[in-house]
Amino acid sequence: MIVDVVGGILLAGLTLYAALGGADFGGGLWDLLAGGYQRGRAPRQLIDDTITPVWEANHVWLIFILVIFWTAFPQAFAAVMTAAALPLWLAAFGIVLRGAGFAFRKEVEALHWQRLFGATFAFSSLIVPFFMGTVIGAIASGRVPANPAHTDLAVWTGPTSLLIGALFVAVCAYLAATFLTREASRRGDHRLSRYFAQRAATAGAISGVLSLATLLEIHSANPALYHGLTHRGLPLVIVSAACGLAVIALLATGHSQGLRPLSVLGVAAIVWGWGVAQHPVLLPGTGLTLFTASAPHAILVTVVVVFVAAALLVGPSFLLLFSLHGHQLLESQNLQEKADETGAGR
Amino acid sequence: MHAMQVLAAAAGGQVVPARAQMATTLGFHIILACFGIAFPAIVLVAEYRGLRRSDDVAMLLARRWSQVLGVLVAVGAVTGTVLSFEMGLLWPGLMRTYGAVLGVPFGFEGIFFFLEAIFTGIYLYGWQRLPGWTHFWTGIPIALTGIGGAVAVMAANSWMNQPGGFTLSHGRIVAVDPWQVFFNRASLYETPHMILAAYMVVGFMVASVYAAGILKGHRDRYHRLGFGIPFTIGAILTPVQIFVGDTAARAIASEQPVKFAAIEYVTRTGRGVAEYLGGFYVNGKVYFGLRIPDADSLLVGFSPHTRVIGLNSVAPADRPPALTLIHLSFDAMVGLAFLLLLAGLWALLVWRRRRGLPRQTWFWWLGILCGPAALAAMECGWIVTEVGRQPWVVYQLMTTSQAATTNGGVIDSLTAVIVLYAVLGVATLVILRMLARRWRQGPQAEPEAGVPYGPPAERREPTGREPA
Numbered sequence: 047m048i049v050d051v052v053g054g055i056l057l058a059g060l061t062l063y064a065a066l067g068g069a070d071f072g073g074g075l076w077d078l079l080a081g082g083y084q085r086g087r088a089p090r091q092l093i094d095d096t097i098t099p100v101w102e103a104n105h106v107w108l109i110f111i112l113v114i115f116w117t118a119f120p121q122a123f124a125a126v127m128t129a130a131a132l133p134l135w136l137a138a139f140g141i142v143l144r145g146a147g148f149a150f151r152k153e154v155e156a157l158h159w160q161r162l163f164g165a166t167f168a169f170s171s172l173i174v175p176f177f178m179g180t181v182i183g184a185i186a187s188g189r190v191p192a193n194p195a196h197t198d199l200a201v202w203t204g205p206t207s208l209l210i211g212a213l214f215v216a217v218c219a220y221l222a223a224t225f226l227t228r229e230a231s232r233r234g235d236h237r238l239s240r241y242f243a244q245r246a247a248t249a250g251a252i253s254g255v256l257s258l259a260t261l262l263e264i265h266s267a268n269p270a271l272y273h274g275l276t277h278r279g280l281p282l283v284i285v286s287a288a289c290g291l292a293v294i295a296l297l298a299t300g301h302s303q304g305l306r307p308l309s310v311l312g313v314a315a316i317v318w319g320w321g322v323a324q325h326p327v328l329l330p331g332t333g334l335t336l337f338t339a340s341a342p343h344a345i346l347v348t349v350v351v352v353f354v355a356a357a358l359l360v361g362p363s364f365l366l367l368f369s370l371h372g373h374q375l376l377e378s379q380n381l382q383e384k385a386d387e388t389g390a391g392r
Numbered sequence: 393m394h395a396m397q398v399l400a401a402a403a404g405g406q407v408v409p410a411r412a413q414m415a416t417t418l419g420f421h422i423i424l425a426c427f428g429i430a431f432p433a434i435v436l437v438a439e440y441r442g443l444r445r446s447d448d449v450a451m452l453l454a455r456r457w458s459q460v461l462g463v464l465v466a467v468g469a470v471t472g473t474v475l476s477f478e479m480g481l482l483w484p485g486l487m488r489t490y491g492a493v494l495g496v497p498f499g500f501e502g503i504f505f506f507l508e509a510i511f512t513g514i515y516l517y518g519w520q521r522l523p524g525w526t527h528f529w530t531g532i533p534i535a536l537t538g539i540g541g542a543v544a545v546m547a548a549n550s551w552m553n554q555p556g557g558f559t560l561s562h563g564r565i566v567a568v569d570p571w572q573v574f575f576n577r578a579s580l581y582e583t584p585h586m587i588l589a590a591y592m593v594v595g596f597m598v599a600s601v602y603a604a605g606i607l608k609g610h611r612d613r614y615h616r617l618g619f620g621i622p623f624t625i626g627a628i629l630t631p632v633q634i635f636v637g638d639t640a641a642r643a644i645a646s647e648q649p650v651k652f653a654a655i656e657y658v659t660r661t662g663r664g665v666a667e668y669l670g671g672f673y674v675n676g677k678v679y680f681g682l683r684i685p686d687a688d689s690l691l692v693g694f695s696p697h698t699r700v701i702g703l704n705s706v707a708p709a710d711r712p713p714a715l716t717l718i719h720l721s722f723d724a725m726v727g728l729a730f731l732l733l734l735a736g737l738w739a740l741l742v743w744r745r746r747r748g749l750p751r752q753t754w755f756w757w758l759g760i761l762c763g764p765a766a767l768a769a770m771e772c773g774w775i776v777t778e779v780g781r782q783p784w785v786v787y788q789l790m791t792t793s794q795a796a797t798t799n800g801g802v803i804d805s806l807t808a809v810i811v812l813y814a815v816l817g818v819a820t821l822v823i824l825r826m827l828a829r830r831w832r833q834g835p836q837a838e839p840e841a842g843v844p845y846g847p848p849a850e851r852r853e854p855t856g857r858e859p860a
Contacts, residue, residue: 098517102466102509103506103509105509113502116480117492117495120491127481138478139474146470149462149467153827154823155826341492341495345570360507360510363507364510375521376513
């Protein structure tokens with residue numbers, strides 16, 4: 047069925063946003079926790095270097111998800127946007143502050159301005175994934191009605207929402223720390239690599255605990271989803287757990303090769319596990335499923351066409367961006383100018 | 393705040409604050425969108441000149457402009473995201489019924505936005521390590537996808553003005569023809585109108601900055617080129633834009649006659665309709681306007697006998713509100729376009745006479761004015777098309793109140809948006825001024841600290857083994 051394909055496209059978008067955008071958010075979290083001016087400057091430098099040329103492109107996955115969601119499942123989209131309006135507003139404002147703070151920090155020179163914009167970027171990197179998580183929690187726990195007239199605090203402040211909100215923050219931190227561990231070791235900075243390895247292990251452990259807690263909470267909040275996760279979706283849940291354990295084992299033994307693919311696979315398995323476990327239900331607790339709430343056939347075909355075109359055009363472009371970035375051919379010209387100037391001054 | 397809430401309740405729930413919020417966020421984002429659409433091409437013109445003629449001044453301009461572009465694209469990316477959220481948060485009624493249709497153009501826009509963001513990342517940060525012409529070519533996709541994205545977004549907006557290409561049954565879309573949605577009738581004139589506007593806004597805005605420098609006495613080649621490249625682009629496109637705008641107005645007269653009647657103060661349907669320049673509209677009468685008999689009929693059909701449809705053709709509830717705002721915005725847009733045309737002609741005449749830029753102080757004052765004038769004209773155009781479309785969100789199919797959210801508290805998000813965007817706007821301007829000051833001072837300006845929060849990476853480990 048084409049509608050399953052479209053559901054898969056939506057999950058693919060979520061996966062890519064979680065893996066790529068999530069790591070960028072996590073970078074902001076580690077920036078927040080990097081400490082003072084002297085202590086924090088090496089990790090902040092690496093975070094800044096790794097995020098700078100790619101965050102806008104990674105961010106577009108969010109737009110992509112929103113558009114596919116409203117195009118293919120308009121009623122469910124309107125329901126979520128109405129019932130969970132407040133956390134979505136907060137996430138949107140957080141996105142504005144985060145992007146602007148990050149872009150502005152690069153351009154200012156006075157330390158107090160750098161601190162102000164840096165703190166704006168870092169703090170909003172914390173709140174955006176949290177509020178997005180509460181919205182996913184609201185959907186997963188079946189608190190979004192099919193035709194809500196008003197937003198309601200109870201929709202997104204249930205235990206499932208708060209747990210998934212916290213889980214999103216932890217997973218972003220985990221992904222970012224594994225990426226940064228690998229990046230630091232590729233650059234030969236072993237001290238920084240160990241620094242992020244410790245943090246990756248901690249964030250990974252917290253993510254694991256929060257995942258288990260969420261699973262237990264879903265047992266009472268949405269038994270049907272729990273059943274899906276422990277039956278149809280079980281292989282994916284196991285894959286995710288295995289990836290998490292493998293990453294922690296690699297970190298403990300000081301390896302950095304394979305960290306990125308394993309951590310991404312672990313996160314992807316959870317996203318797809320949710321999708322498989324809930325299939326074909328769109329909004330649990332309502333009659334809205336992939337089949338009852340989808341747009342007309344011609345629109346679904348258009349969505350698939352757009353996705354194929356995106357895969358053909360955007361895929362290779364992303365590979366080009368990531369490979370140039372990976373070979374350190376992209377760098378902030380501002381930084382370079384400063385380096386030249388200080389070099390010339392000495 | 394209380395008064396606004398009462399006002400909102402009187403006007404039927406959340407539609408007034410929701411419209412105010414959409415106007416605020418769109419009015420802000422559109423400026424950045426213009427830079428996203430048109431600035432890359434202008435930067436590339438400078439870079440091309442720099443590479444082709446080994447022109448260091450052009451190259452320096454291109455590098456500096458691309459740094460400005462980086463700041464504006466980042467702010468534009470996030471304010472654009474707010475608009476995507478607002479489609480659902482402010483207008484769930486619209487999305488519930490027409491989300492599937494609107495998704496067609498926005499889906500293609502997504503692809504363009506992806507490519508734009510990816511190649512912007514490569515172009516902006518590729519200055520150091522990519523070879524000259526390779527770097528230039530990585531910028532070409534940004535200019536092309538900027539235009540592509542504009543085509544897609546304008547397809548969505550023009551579809552709301554000229555909806556078609558779908559079948560509605562019991563309030564649900566049952567069939568869609570994506571081609572008809574994308575290439576609707578209004579997109580033929582709305583799209584070029586907006587793309588030209590973007591190039592004019594950016595061209596004249598950038599030129600303004602250097603006009604101010606020249607007026608201060610910096611008549612060096614850097615300032616002359618910094619003015620000349622963007623001003624030429626804006627000035628060449630101005631007459632094209634006036635032609636496209638005139639065509640659009642005539643198309644609106646036949647396809648959205650009530651909007652046209654609001655624009656031109658046409659109270660009653662008839663022949664020999666007069667044109668008003670300026671003037672206020674109160675209770676069916678125009679005050680203080682300059683009335684030109686038969687001129688409106690002449691403009692619409694090239695004959696004073698042309699029949700023009702008036703506001704009386706529809707019930708009062710189906711007429712747009714704030715007629716004075718619509719009419720004066722239209723007049724301001726047209727008037728400012730002719731001011732820009734005048735500036736371009738002035739420069740052209742001087743250039744033909746002696747292959748140089750004008751020397752008169754007046755010209756440079758006009759040059760400074762051109763940027764804000766182009767920006768104001770563009771914003772006025774949006775006021776005309778969006779307020780003029782009311783009370784419809786999807787023309788003659790869905791009213792804006794039917795589309796608006798039923799959630800309370802839009803006043804709160806509106807307040808938050810106004811505060812947030814005011815801070816964002818001021819911060820962006822301050823940052824750009826800081827950059828300009830730093831460039832003026834030259835390389836002597838030693839940074840207090842590297843980015844972020846510390847000395848540059850090179851000084852990371854104070855081992856005492858300083859390079860000789």
